[in-house]
Amino acid sequence: MIGNIDWYEIGLATLDTLLMLGGSLLFTLLLGLPLGVLLFLTGPRQLFAHRGFYAVLSLAVNVLRSLPFIILLIVMIPLTLLLAGTSLGVAGAIPPLVVGATPFFARLVETALREVDRGIIEATQSMGATTSQIIWNALLPEARPGIIAAVTVTAITLVSYTAMAGVVGAGGLGDLAIRFGYQRFQTDVMVVTVVLLLVLVQILQMLGDRLVVHYSRK
Helix, strand or coil: CCCCCHHHHHHHHHHHHHHHHHHHHHHHHHHHHHHHHHHCCCCCCCCCCCCHHHHHHHHHHHHHHHCCCCCCCCCCCCHHHHHCCCCCHHHHHHHHHHHHHHHHHHHHHHHHHHCCCCCHHHHHCCCCCCCHHHHHHHHHHHCHHHHHHHHHHHHHHHHHHHHHHHCCCCCCHHHHHHHHHCCCCCCCHHHHHHHHHHHHHHHHHHHHHHHHHCCCCC
């Protein structure tokens, strides 16, 4: 049943998947959090409500969100070559992973911020707080459980994206499953890679749930 499995290759593929996940999640958070805050602030009935700007930004986010990731991988190859110097391996996978996940995360952040009690924002404003103080001392702390949940969902989405990235030679467990499990009909390799991906997703979900509970108001 497991005669085709090379555990060294499995280990390297798992490491590649974790590197892709960690690198892309970091950049997604750095880009997606400010984008989500900007979407919220310029949205209807918010501090800097601007219908035109919000409509353009929202459309751009929706377009990128709706583009299938496998298509994005192929379309972004020239840009990936420019940014990373290669379209293969972990380095070649991170740019499309970030572009694919950032709009998704930004929209989740916007939703989390919308759930903050408007009275808290108004109370902070009445005390003469600046915009940055409102964001850092009121909005983000109050929305922290929702943002942590958004990070969890985004991380799990990125795991599935890393598996799809194997189609274009990005490495990782997805690449191993395609090259050996699918193309060479090695079912045991396919089963092991799927189980490892499921375990990774479960760990991320459990960790995210614990953090949400920890930071939620009792």
